[in-house]
Amino acid sequence: MDSVTIVGAGVVGYASAAALRAHGYTGRITVVGGERHRPYDRPPLRHGFLTGQTTIGELALESPTEDLDVQWQLGVAAVGLDPATHRVTLANGRTVDADAVVIATGSAARRLGNSPRGVHTLRTVDDALALREELLPGGRMVVVGSGVVGLEVASTARDLGMDVTVIGSTTDALCTAFGRTVADAVHRLHARTGTHVRTDLRVAELIGPGWVSGVRLTTGEEIGADVVLLDIGSVPLVGWLGDSGLDLRGGVVCDEVGATGAPGVVAVGDCAAWLDPVTGQHRRVEHWSDTRNRPGIAMAALLGDPLGGSQRPSRLASQQAGSRVQFAGRFHGGEDLSIEAGGVETGDLLAVYRRGGRPVAVLGIDQPALVKDWQARLVGADASGPGAAAAPRADAATLAVPQA
Ligand SMILES: Cc1cc2nc3c(=O)[nH]c(=O)nc-3n(C[C@H](O)[C@H](O)[C@H](O)COP(=O)(O)OP(=O)(O)OC[C@H]3O[C@@H](n4cnc5c(N)ncnc54)[C@H](O)[C@@H]3O)c2cc1C
Numbered sequence: 001m002d003s004v005t006i007v008g009a010g011v012v013g014y015a016s017a018a019a020l021r022a023h024g025y026t027g028r029i030t031v032v033g034g035e036r037h038r039p040y041d042r043p044p045l046r047h048g049f050l051t052g053q054t055t056i057g058e059l060a061l062e063s064p065t066e067d068l069d070v071q072w073q074l075g076v077a078a079v080g081l082d083p084a085t086h087r088v089t090l091a092n093g094r095t096v097d098a099d100a101v102v103i104a105t106g107s108a109a110r111r112l113g114n115s116p117r118g119v120h121t122l123r124t125v126d127d128a129l130a131l132r133e134e135l136l137p138g139g140r141m142v143v144v145g146s147g148v149v150g151l152e153v154a155s156t157a158r159d160l161g162m163d164v165t166v167i168g169s170t171t172d173a174l175c176t177a178f179g180r181t182v183a184d185a186v187h188r189l190h191a192r193t194g195t196h197v198r199t200d201l202r203v204a205e206l207i208g209p210g211w212v213s214g215v216r217l218t219t220g221e222e223i224g225a226d227v228v229l230l231d232i233g234s235v236p237l238v239g240w241l242g243d244s245g246l247d248l249r250g251g252v253v254c255d256e257v258g259a260t261g262a263p264g265v266v267a268v269g270d271c272a273a274w275l276d277p278v279t280g281q282h283r284r285v286e287h288w289s290d291t292r293n294r295p296g297i298a299m300a301a302l303l304g305d306p307l308g309g310s311q312r313p314s315r316l317a318s319q320q321a322g323s324r325v326q327f328a329g330r331f332h333g334g335e336d337l338s339i340e341a342g343g344v345e346t347g348d349l350l351a352v353y354r355r356g357g358r359p360v361a362v363l364g365i366d367q368p369a370l371v372k373d374w375q376a377r378l379v380g381a382d383a384s385g386p387g388a389a390a391a392p393r394a395d396a397a398t399l400a401v402p403q404a
Contacts, residue, residue, distance in 0.1 A: 001025070001027060001099045001302075001303065002027040002028065002099055003027050003028040003030070003097070003098035004020060004025070004027065004028070004030070004098055004100045004302070005030045005032065005086070005097075005101050006029065006030070006032070006101075006104055007032045007078045007101065007103055007105055008031075008032070008033065008034075008102075008103070008105040008106055008237075008271070009031050009032070009035065009037075009038065009039050009072070009074060010033075010039060010104060010106045010269065010270075011039060011042070011061060011269075012104040012268050012269030012294070012295055013031055013033065013039065013102070013104040013269075014031075014039035014062070015295040015296075016268060016295040016298070016299055017031060017068045017070050018295070019295040019296045019298075019299040019300075020299050020302075020303070021068055021069075022296070023296075023299055023303050023305055025299075027099075028071065029068070029069070029070045030070070030071045030072075030073060030096050030098065031071070031072055031073065032073045032076065032077075032078050032088060032090065033072070033073070033074045033075070033076075034075075034076070034078075034105075035074065035075070035126070036075040037074070037125055038060060038061075038062060038072070038074070039060075039062065040056075040059035040125060041059045041061060042123075043318075044058075044059060045059075045122060045124075045125065045127075045128040046122070046148075046152040046156065046318070047153075047155075047156045047319060049125070049128050049132075050128055050132045050135060050153065050156050051132075051156060051159070052132070056125065059125065073090070076094075077090070077091045077240065078090055078091075078105070078240050079091050079240050080240060080241075081101060081103075081241055081244045081246075081265075082244070083101075083244050083245060083246060083260070083262030083264075083265050084262070085097070086098050086099060086265070099264060100264040100265070100266075101264065101265045101266075102267070102268060102298070102299075103241070103260075103266070103267035103268070103271060103272065104267070104269045104271065104272075105236075105238065105240070105269075106236075106269055106270040106271055107123075107234040107235060107270040107284075107286060108123060108237050109121030109123045109233075109234055110230070110232045110234055110235055111230060112144065112203065112205075112206060112230055113205055113206065114205070114206060114208055114209070115206070116206055116208025116209055116211060116212040117210065117211045117212065118134065118211045118212035118225075118227050118228060119206055119212050119230065120227065120228065120229050120230070121229070121230050121231075122149055122153060122229060131153075131229065135157050136160075136162070136226075137160060137161030138161060138162070138163075139162050139226045139227060140162065140163045140164075140165075140226050140227070141154070141157045141162045141163070141164045141165070141225060141227045141228070142164075142166075142167060142214065142215050142223055142225035142227075142228045142229075143157075143164065143166045143167070143228075143229045143231060144203045144215060144229070144230050144231065144232060145168070145169070145172055145173075145230065145231035145232040145233070146166050146167075146168030146169075146172045146175075146186075146187065146197070146231070147173040147174055147231045147233075148174065148318050148320075148325075149231050150166065150231025151166065151186060151190060151231075151318075151320055151321075152318050153229055154166050154190060155195065155321045155322070157227075158190075158193055158194060158195050158321070162227075163196075164194075164195045164196065165195070165196040165197075165198060165223055165225070166187075166190065166195060166198065167198050167202075167203055167215065167217070167223070168183075168197065168198065168199040168200070168201070169199075169200065169201060169202050170199075173233070174186060177331065178327070179337045181337065181339060181344060181351070182337075182349070182363055182365075183199075184344050185343075185344045185347070185349055185365055186325065186365065187199060188344060188347065189322070189323050189347060189365070190320065192347070193322060201218070203215045203216070203218075204216050204217060207222065212225060212226075213225070215228060234286065236250070236251040236252070236272075237270075237271055238252055238271055244262075245262075246260050246261065246262060246265070247260070247261060249273070250282065250283070251271055251272055251273035251282075252272045253282050254266065254267050254272050254273065254275065254282070255274070255275050256274060256276075256277050257297050257298060257300075258272060258294060258298030259298075259301055264302070266298045266301065266302050267298075268294050268295050268298045269294070269295075270284060270286045271284070274294070278332045278355075279332045279333060281333075287315075287316065313328050313329045313378055314327070314328070314329065314330055315327065316328075320365075323347065323348070323365055324364075324365070324366055324368065325363070325365050326363070326364045326368065326371045327361065327362070327363045328362055328375045328378065329353060329360050329361020329362055329375075329378050330361060330378075331353065331360070332355065334355070335354060335361065336354045336355075337351055337352070337353055338352055338354070340352050340370070340374075341367060342365070342367065348365050348366040349364070349365050350362065350363075350364045350365075350370045350371070350374070351363045351364075355379075358379045359377055359378050359379065360378060360379050361378065362374040
């Protein structure tokens with residue numbers, strides 16, 4: 001194999017290039033990226049970058065001394081793939097040919113019907129630049145959706161002196177992934193700092209036209225806003241693969257090492273629905289921290305490297321209304337939740353998730369010592385392997401998450 005095209009210059013595209021080099025691949029690597037930026041860290045977009053504490057330069061994933069010898073084609077999207085010839089067609093009409101293709105196009109934030117001005121989603125550095133212009137003291141912000149990103153932006157806006165209302169529903173990621181008890185505890189943290197947290201509601205529409213003036217709930221109630229952030233989930237960016245013949249049900253469908261049905265074509269990251277060997281289902285895992293596992297595994301598979309790699313627990317850390325929320329582990333669905341310390345009333349808690357009686361994940365609110373302790377006891381916590389070691393710089397990106 002002499003040439004590889006990686007489509008998507010996000011953390012996974014970058015970690016895939018690093019993993020190829022770490023596996024000893026010396027051929028040509030071309031990375032095609034729809035954004036104009038070199039790969040950067042997304043978690044700080046929720047807080048440090050919005051407040052101006054983190055600069056755009058500090059988001060960079062590449063270290064100044066690193067040279068992966070990659071040909072970058074940035075600011076141009078791929079619009080087609082021929083899986084048989086591995087030819088990628090770009091929006092500017094050019095084509096890139098290679099012996100193999102890595103699909104790493106990530107996901108896009110879901111939107112809600114019409115979009116008057118003042119309505120934002122937060123996915124890219126350009127989204128964050130546009131949003132931060134409008135986070136003005138005394139302004140009114142509505143956050144639709146109470147996921148980790150929406151809630152952290154809510155607390156950032158509150159810190160900046162805004163009047164903030166969060167509209168949560170039972171289908172929000174915080175509730176569905178971590179459970180109602182944990183969601184309630186996090187909501188309470190925000191309520192204590194003056195954020196209006198309204199749960200079990202749905203937004204029917206954004207009130208426009210022109211500049212947004214608020215949101216209308218399905219109950220008919222209207223809530224005024226100068227700025228609205230939508231945090232209502234994401235969709236895999238696979239539209240450009242529409243004519244490829246690849247299985248695109250719920251993302252690029254892959255086996256447990258990222259291989260698609262087409263030889264020499266793998267998919268990794270938010271856009272990829274890998275086979276979960278525990279449940280036998282294909283599903284997308286939208287975790288930055290998975291970048292330290294999966295590119296290494298997929299690149300090993302692409303190179304026919306028998307060493308492969310192994311999956312390690314995902315991690316997440318977020319500042320929520322002055323409290324530190326940490327998660328480690330891996331969900332497959334249907335885990336049992338128990339609160340092992342603290343509780344909803346005290347504000348700090350430790351939740352342990354078990355599958356078949358064995359701990360698979362842990363979430364702590366202001367419980368760093370207990371999280372660290374439990375992290376070592378999780379199923380798979382001791383898993384390590386050549387695949388994990390194959391993306392050293394991506395590991396550094398993961399370690400940066402707790403500071404986000
Ligand atoms: C604000 C924010 C905070 C987050 N915080 C955390 C956190 O604390 N912990 C955690 O685990 N996860 C977090 N996540 C999720 C994490 O960032 C994602 O799981 C991760 O970015 C996925 O990486 P990726 O490379 O698959 O996709 P992306 O990072 O989305 O990168 C994909 C890239 O591909 C490009 N692209 C798309 N289509 C095309 C095309 N047709 N042609 C060329 N290029 C294309 C996109 O423009 C993008 O640059 C956060 C996400 C956001 C948005």
